[in-house]
Amino acid sequence: MHRTMxxxxxxxxxxxxxxxxxxxxxxxxGAAPPPPPPGEGAPGEEAPPPPPPDEGAAPPPDHEGAPPPxxxxxxxxxxxxxxxxxxxxxxxxxxIGSEIHDLFxxxxxxxxxxxxxxxxxxALAGEDSELSEQELQMTMMGFQQKLMQRQQEEEQRQRExxxxxxxxxxxxxxxxxxxxGLQYRILEEGDGPTPEETDQVTVHYTGTLIDGEVFDxxxxxxxxxxxxxxxVIPGWTEGMQHVREGGKIELVIPARLAYGxxxxxxxxxxxxxxxxxxxxxxxxxxxxxxxxxMPQQQPQPGEPMEPQPGEPMEPQPGEPQPExxx
Numbered sequence: 001m002h003r004t005m006x007x008x009x010x011x012x013x014x015x016x017x018x019x020x021x022x023x024x025x026x027x028x029x030g031a032a033p034p035p036p037p038p039g040e041g042a043p044g045e046e047a048p049p050p051p052p053p054d055e056g057a058a059p060p061p062d063h064e065g066a067p068p069p070x071x072x073x074x075x076x077x078x079x080x081x082x083x084x085x086x087x088x089x090x091x092x093x094x095x096i097g098s099e100i101h102d103l104f105x106x107x108x109x110x111x112x113x114x115x116x117x118x119x120x121x122x123a124l125a126g127e128d129s130e131l132s133e134q135e136l137q138m139t140m141m142g143f144q145q146k147l148m149q150r151q152q153e154e155e156q157r158q159r160e161x162x163x164x165x166x167x168x169x170x171x172x173x174x175x176x177x178x179x180x181g182l183q184y185r186i187l188e189e190g191d192g193p194t195p196e197e198t199d200q201v202t203v204h205y206t207g208t209l210i211d212g213e214v215f216d217x218x219x220x221x222x223x224x225x226x227x228x229x230x231x232v233i234p235g236w237t238e239g240m241q242h243v244r245e246g247g248k249i250e251l252v253i254p255a256r257l258a259y260g261x262x263x264x265x266x267x268x269x270x271x272x273x274x275x276x277x278x279x280x281x282x283x284x285x286x287x288x289x290x291x292x293x294m295p296q297q298q299p300q301p302g303e304p305m306e307p308q309p310g311e312p313m314e315p316q317p318g319e320p321q322p323e324x325x326x
Contacts, residue, residue, distance in 0.1 A: 102266050107150035155261070155270045162255060162273035165210045169252050176242070183252040184239050187277065192245025195283045197230040197237050202282040208275050215267050224281055233258050235274070245283045251276040 104111045122129070129136060170177050174185045195201050204224045207216040218225050230237050235253030243249040255261070255271045263270035 103147075106266060107147060107154070109146070109150070158255075158269050158271040161210065162271060165273055166252065166254060175252075178238065180234075180238060180257060181254045182235055182238050182257055184242050185250040186243060186247060187250055188246075188248035188279075190244030190247025190280060192247075192280075193283050194242070194244050195229055195240055195280070196285075197241065198228065198286050200226060200228050200284040200286055201240060201280060202226045202284075203240075203278050203280055205276050205278040209268070210273050210275060226282075228286065236276075236278075239276075240278065240280065243278070243280050245280050248277065248279045251278060 100111065100116075103109075119129075131139065166181075166183065169175060170183055172185070175183050176185065177183050202224050203226075204218050205216075206214060206219065208214050229240055233253070235251060235257035238257070239249065239251040239253070251274075253274045253276070255273055258274045259268050259270075259272065261270050263272055268274070
């Protein structure tokens with residue numbers, strides 16, 4: 001158990017995963033398995049035969065002792081400098097420290113930094129742990145249980161506070177509540193078209209949690225956001241169809257129409273109600289995509305034509321003729 005968690009922390013450091021790399025997301029989940037290597041099929045399947053060699057092509061090189069293939073590797077930038085190992089060491093340490101800081105801070109757990117440093121230095125020196133294998137396992141299992149308990153408490157708090165906020169906010173002047181539970185209020189009337197869910201919109205917006213903490217602001221980035229309306233959270237897709245171009249709207253979005261029980265940690269907690277102020281700058285209708293039509297297969301010369309639905313099938317020579325009335 002303890003080794004698994006330490007490996008997870010190292011994965012966080014070099015991979016940038018969130019704190020759920022340690023705590024685990026509610027309901028589980030995981031990455032899909034990688035595809036099989038070229039030339040290999042799925043487990044239990046035979047690999048397809050290699051394609052026949054092209055006539056006149058050069059024979060394949062002898063891999064034993066052969067130099068690597070020329071040319072840039074796909075997907076990798078070619079101007080990466082030789083790593084400065086001093087900076088590598090600092091970067092890994094800073095990444096691990098940042099993740100641990102976020103993890104312990106989010107669940108309001110105090111970490112003894114001196115003991116943490118002792119354990120880290122001891123492991124880096126290759127020394128044996130002062131705790132037995134059983135003590136390490138029981139300690140980390142207890143810590144995992146504590147994290148899960150704190151997480152459940154945090155989710156319950158978010159649910160209760162969100163429900164109370166929605167009940168209070170719906171009573172404010174000008175607030176409309178839709179059948180889905182979305183709450184909206186027109187802050188400034190627009191005079192342009194109202195977008196449909198398939199339209200592309202350009203907006204300026206500020207997103208906050210119900211305690212007023214700003215988690216996203218296009219104004220701070222210095223440019224508006226542009227996207228197709230049905231490619232965002234459901235609360236946005238529904239809510240922005242209630243405001244005209246040039247107008248401004250307030251959206252208060254229940255968690256089920258936003259990021260739900262998962263949230264987007266550490267920025268958006270699980271079960272978070274979100275509030276947005278959105279200025280609709282531009283609406284652009286997207287062209288309809290032509291539907292796919294199955295091409296009709298033309299018969300080859302000498303090939304009998306297939307009968308169309310409802311047409312009688314002509315008998316082939318030698319076949320018995322059906323009796324009248326059948």
